[in-house]
Amino acid sequence: MDVEALVSKSGLIGRAGRLKAATQATHERLDRTILRRQPFASREAYGRLLDVQLRFHRELALFYRDPALRALIPGLESRQRFDLIARDRLDLGLGVPPAEDAAHGPVDVATGLGWLYVAEGSSLGAAFLLKEAATLGLSETFGARHLAAAPEGRGRHWKTFVAALDAADVAAEDEHRVVAGARDAFRSVHRHVVDLFG
Numbered sequence: 001m002d003v004e005a006l007v008s009k010s011g012l013i014g015r016a017g018r019l020k021a022a023t024q025a026t027h028e029r030l031d032r033t034i035l036r037r038q039p040f041a042s043r044e045a046y047g048r049l050l051d052v053q054l055r056f057h058r059e060l061a062l063f064y065r066d067p068a069l070r071a072l073i074p075g076l077e078s079r080q081r082f083d084l085i086a087r088d089r090l091d092l093g094l095g096v097p098p099a100e101d102a103a104h105g106p107v108d109v110a111t112g113l114g115w116l117y118v119a120e121g122s123s124l125g126a127a128f129l130l131k132e133a134a135t136l137g138l139s140e141t142f143g144a145r146h147l148a149a150a151p152e153g154r155g156r157h158w159k160t161f162v163a164a165l166d167a168a169d170v171a172a173e174d175e176h177r178v179v180a181g182a183r184d185a186f187r188s189v190h191r192h193v194v195d196l197f198g
């Protein structure tokens with residue numbers, strides 16, 4: 001049995017911990033893919049990173065507004081960063097392409113929890129990205145608003161989310177879809193990076 005399966009089976013760590021273990025390699029691959037493209041070399045390159053974020057957060061919108069997910073995660077609506085990303089683009093004189101609002105039915109809650117784990121977790125790593133953005137003269141109030149810490153602090157904001165994620169009632173047979181959702185989310189960001197940076 002591999003480590004991931006072992007910790008998962010032990011039930012000793014929560015869902016967020018298991019997701020971390022299940023996606024660590026994917027996260028590292030994504031970090032490398034992003035950093036190799038030097039998104040902080042110029043404002044133009046950073047603009048492309050904003051485009052990656054915009055696309056990702058567009059995909060996330062259906063999860064942030066889903067009533068079942070909102071019932072599981074208090075304050076879910078206010079966690080959305082799409083508008084901040086759009087404002088960052090406007091700060092840099094870049095446009096915000098209109099959304100193609102695809103119709104969809106209710107989302108799969110298990111899958112949605114996986115996607116939200118990735119979106120919310122990315123706010124933790126954002127502290128590092130914010131420092132890099134500062135070298136381009138950007139900050140929480142100009143161009144890098146979406147990388148700012150939440151008012152209550154990054155750590156607390158994350159802990160509140162993890163508590164809700166861990167407590168969410170998901171049937172054992174659906175648990176694999178939470179992991180699949182998180183992996184899909186990472187893969188999607190990876191695809192956007194390759195699409196936009198080449």
Ligand code: HEM
Nearest residue numbers: 016020027031034035117118119120121122124125128189
């Ligand atoms: C070059 C880009 C990135 C770097 C250097 C980076 C770095 C980091 C760091 C240092 C942490 C741990 C923070 C802490 O524990 O205090 C973290 C957490 C995390 N990041 Fe990233 N990150 C990057 C991009 C991303 C992206 C694009 C995503 C997804 C869209 C992402 C998703 C996550 C997740 C889900 C976590 C939480 C892991 C956990 O504790 O469960 N990261 N990142």
